[in-house]
Amino acid sequence: MDTSTLRTDLIDKIKNSLDDETVLDIARLVNLNNEKLIVVFTEEQQMRINKSLLDYKEGRYVTGEVAEKDIQEWLKD
Incomplete structure (x- = not known):
């Protein structure tokens, strides 16, 4: 086309x-x-973003490498 x-x-x-x-x-x-593009989040979206930022700052996350390893393990089952 x-x-x-x-x-x-x-x-x-x-x-x-x-x-x-x-x-x-x-x-x-x-x-x-x-x-000039401004993205406006809903209150729920902003709450989730804030929670995610706090989780990250407090070390509650996994790296992409660890996540990929976990996924491969789950797929074996």
């Missing part, structure tokens, strides 16, 4: 069938390099 057709198909899809959340996600992707 050439880029012109792809562009037209994407525009049609955005106009006609995507839900609002998907449209917002696409807008975020298109504006990745836009320094």
